[in-house]
Amino acid sequence: MGLRDSPEHRIYKLIRLPGLSESGMMGARDLNKYEVAKAVKRLLRSYGVESGYLSERPDLFAIKGKVPETLKDYFKELPVKSISEWTEFEYMYKYNNENKDKYGYGILRHPPYKCHKNNLQVKLLYETDQFLEKFIEIINHVDIGKYIEFVPQKLSENLSELFISRHDLKVVLISHIPENQRERVETLARAKLMSYREGVSRLQIIDGDTMLKINKNSYEYYLANLLSALYFKSGCVPFYIQTPEKYDFLHNAFYIGVALKKTSKGYVKGVATIMTGLGEIIAQVDTDQHHILRGDAMEFGEAEMKKFVEIIKEHIESYKHKLGVKPPLVVVIRTRRFKDDEWKVLKGSFYRFWRRPIGEDAILLVMSLYKTKWNIGEGMATFDGDDKHGVWLLQPQKVNYAVQLVYRSTGYSTRLPAAAYLYLRALDFVSLTHSRTGIPPVKYAYNYLRWRNIAEQW
């Protein structure tokens, strides 16, 4: 049986402290929770059981196999059920003219959900004729002539074409650049950064060498991903996600993703947003240089937090300007935990400011997302917490390992964080791959920081 077929890990909650003498540590009550978790892990190993604990919740253990019979009384197994059973969250991809599909790959067959104009002008810059021919061969599998018009042009050695012309989008077919060609990579990164207009990169870089390997059997996945990205980067919305009525909140929300990048000058944090409401989806990276936060730690320092609150306020005003109302749900996502004081500042300063015009229904949700190496079964999930805080372990279909979702909320439903994750995962316009675990807007913000780091434009 393959990895995908059989869940390997069970999730247990430590409910009583065992005598830890067997692990060489006495007096567990004197230890902090992380030391206890480490000691319990050692204890389990002494029984031949491999385990790991959740960094945010060291009382929760992922155990390969079962807890030994003698330690059974100290643990409670968390129920693992299918994601749909937990959340009743099912979704459908909607395209133009009421076309729908179970997957984002429907973009191969259906026109995009929304385009601000037809006949988008796309400059197609190619390094070699072979790349151009292959690209045409792949793209000709679909009829996108109504929406996209390609204008091919050969790419010069110094890549100067990347910096001129203002087409809706530029597509570059370029061979893989080895790391030792630093100057060329930097040029590409500068072009990428320059291409951001209205918070979306208008430059699609395609690795020509990878593209040449695409054959008749694999072109569909490649082309669907490419099409979705092309539409999105041209200013279209490739698809809409329709969900059950109980998740209407998700469609009237402001999602703010914070990405983190370690640089030579410490940690930088960038922001990207997704605004939804009235059937509209606006995904943007905040490219304002003054909105790049810097600090020594991965979490926000006091000054950074203050600035972050101001950034959120600015974006909420922008949401109101674009959609006419303030969103009833604000979700902040990052790949680091939210410390107590960060949560307090967000709730104390930002939430009060924004909640006033919305009223009782206003929900603030913060989520931290982590990858794990625990396989609890495809399409399965488990959960511990309440509507104010808790942790979800979710493993969508065709994903090898569960993701850990730690959340805090002003309260609505325990299902909301899991649904918000699944919704955003579905709403990823630049990756349709089934096995993806990262989500926009964090992913969009991270990509921007990555290019910025290569270009060293801090």
Added chain:
Amino acid sequence: MVEKTSTSLIILILSKLLLYFNELIQYLKDKLIRLNLYLARKYGWSLPELWRLLDRRTLSECYQELSVLRDVFNSKDNELCELAVVYWMDLVANLHGGSLLRRHRLELPKIIEMDKESCQRKHFCQPITCIKLFILCRKGWKQLKGMAERAGDSYADVARLLIGESDFPKWCGIELSPSCQKVRATVGLKHSDLSNG
């Protein structure tokens, strides 16, 4: 002679005045009908005075034909076009009144899979819920206006139909039957006119 001329002049003026008055009455009547229809669309008011303009048999036939059309969209799992038709069924039932309207109101929640209690809840809806809510409760005019401007074509087209800014979406491929065309022509369901009240 002078007296005769002045009498005929007076008669001429009076007849002209009468003509203008008649035109004014017609104009006001027309506006009133349109205003009524506008309010009916927006708030779901029934229109007992309007059904007299149409014979009930035509309305009943139209309703039945729409009902068949709805089944077709339902079987094709084309939810938006189905809702567009349901909205028209609602309009026609309101024009007809009586037992048809009672039956329609009873069935409507089942048809759109939403109970009447939904109307009481404060909604931040996604497009499909907004459309259903509007049909069921005539609630969310502002959201529909926003959707008509901002949503993708399919939702926006249906939102425009519901607020009276356009006809059935072309991509639904709906061809109205003669009786429904008659209803539309008689009550002047020229959507662009209606939106002006």
